[in-house]
Amino acid sequence: MIPRLFFPYTRILKNKLFSGSVFNLKTSLISLLGLAICVVLYLVTWRTVAYFHAQNELGIILSMKIFQMAWITIFAMLIFSSMITSVSTLYLSKDNELMVASPAGIDELFNMRLITTFFNTSWMVLLFSIPIFAAFGVVFDSGILYWPLLLAAIPATSFTASAIAVVIIIILVYLFPARRTKDIIFYLTLCFGIFLYLIFRLLRPEDLVNPEKYGQFIEYLSAVSNPAGPWLPAGWTANLLSTYLLDQRIDWLLLALIILTPLIIYFLGELAMMRLFLPGFSKSQESFGGHRSFRRPQPKQYRGWQWVFKKETISFLRDSKEWSQFFMIGALVVVYLYNFKVLPLERTFGTTYVANLIAFGNIGLTGFLAASLAARFVYPSIGAEGGAFYLIRNSPMSMKRFLCYKYIFYLIPFTILTIILIGVSNHFLQIDGPMWWISLVTALIICWTVVALALGFGTIFADYNAENRAASMGPGAVMYLFCAITYTLTILLLGFSPTYRLMRSWLWQHKGLPLFDALIILAWGVGMIVLSLLTVYVIYRRASAALKPR
């Protein structure tokens, strides 16, 4: 029998997944997609591990090291994400009033919140880590016991991460208000994620198996042979599984630690919950003390576009979940440009031709980056108006004009980002001449069009009830990304031949462009502009129509 507090969650899941008693189409598609991702993960890991494994002893050690580091990193991320989730589920959840005011015991509430936190944060890790670790098992030709060890150790470690997170949160919220605790944990997680991302990229792990670098890694070799994280539950799991993979031997001490630790932390958590939850929850209900006051606005009549710009800017800057994404984008841009800086152009390619080819491909990369950032920031911008959208709909401002203002607002930062990405990467690639202009102009046209597509699709599929911007991404966002990528690829494919002809005359012939080539380039330029304008026009019409009263 399912414990009573789980009833809404299990029933909601059932009602969401099944329409009537039939497994609905959406669920089937999502399941298929999940399965496909599992297969891809398995194949990619299998290939990578097989490659390392085939190198020599160093390859095997390195592959084990990657195995251990990956699992410890996942464990740390799990603790952080469980902390954020458990602040919400334990203290800020909308059904808390109902649950806490009912006679259900605090211990019962603890069980429910811990288990839901565990599932919410770990299901993806559990689902996607199994094929990854299974690939290790297959490559290392592990014994039969590897599989039950894997299936016991990974959920046990994930559960330990969630339980540790819940205990930390109960203590933190007892000491600080819940919302402040959530903000602190959120920033810590973000910084940790950025740190990991930068370290991983800047260390260039692909160099580890580069024979030319072996000389520098003698000391490293002795370090990699040591077991990773001997004091961490994730280290125990990684070491247990890697010991079994290498020697087909079970380390019983590690297995006992892996199984007993979650139980001990569970009981500690329950104790903390019984003693500290109610005072912490009571404090989390208190909305006083955390108010920030802002400068009173100038008594001035704003024009329509000024008002939209101002509202968008202050809403963005006052929402820590939104502006803190700047850090992530900053890290992304640094790593993106760093990759161009370290391209071994002299050694491997050594020709201007290849640099120009990369610059052309970079247009597509910038387009994809703009498309994905637009999916995160521009797509949800109409839905983010939420329940207050009636104010705009009822105002004398036309919806078409409102969409235009929104478009221009988002166009500015995206244009600046595109110019920076193309300009700096062209500088690192030492690009000059026509390719500089082709890449810049094409990237800008693609950027402007994908931003329009994001706004248009976001309007057509607007979710005015989503709790936050990230939660409003639905099937419309997938359709948007598909269209944006198709559009970008079309522009690039159509432009490849004309750009090649132009660059050929520029690089090798240094003489006038043949008339036919010039006409082809002109046709591509005009075609690109027409296609982009047409795309923007169609999506703008559809979006405006979607906002009309029905």
Next chain:
Amino acid sequence: MKPSILKLEKLSKTFDKFTAVNQIDIEVGQGEIFGFLGPNGAGKTTTIKMIAGLLQPTAGDLSIHGHPMSKDPSRCRELTGYIPDRPYLYEKLTGSEYLSFIASLYPQSANGTDFLGRSQEYLNYFDIEEWQDNLIESYSHGMRQKLIMTSIFMLEQPLIVVDEPMVGLDPKSARIVKELFKSKASEGKTVFLSTHSMEIAEELCDRISIIAHGSIVASGTVSELKQEQKHASENLEDLFLQLTGAFELQEVIAALRNNQNDNVLNRTL
């Protein structure tokens, strides 16, 4: 005096330096409908949340049926049915699933499957019986309010605590709710409700307390309060305004009337 069901003694709640509820004393007897009135921000919801066990008092104590909340919160919760001012409903549950979940949270009150018959009765009163197998996300605001009311009435709790009970209800449903409160009181259940509606307080409540700036400024039956304030001929609204800030209101009204007169004068000129 009827046996006491709810007793608040010198109950206080402070948030940092702000005192939301300041040493209030209230005693509500069995079978009574008690109205808790006050302007916005006076401390009504804070008091109600303390009664529901959602906020811990800074000082003082409260007990339900003789069980102190500080020592026996589980027993207090078993005896109380609480409807907040902004209740939460699971959008992806159906009405009947929601009711069955509430019954599982209050097993003693639900008494096996007895709650089923009672829930059908109340759904029928509120005219939403045919909607009970639809997802709550398709309910209107009023239907949600009716479902919440059903969930509390079906439990037969000895103490019903309601924050703003009539918000979103049509006149017919509001009348049904009023009659249900009266019927519950006649069965010996106690109703503690906060409201802004003077009409509800006057019509429904056996006794009322008026809270302003966190303190109780008046308590008693409506007629007692009118007599105390020498307002026998006036209605409860005037009395309420007198007790909770008529002076400021008069200033606002005077300013608005001056404005109106100026406008008329300008138009005439």
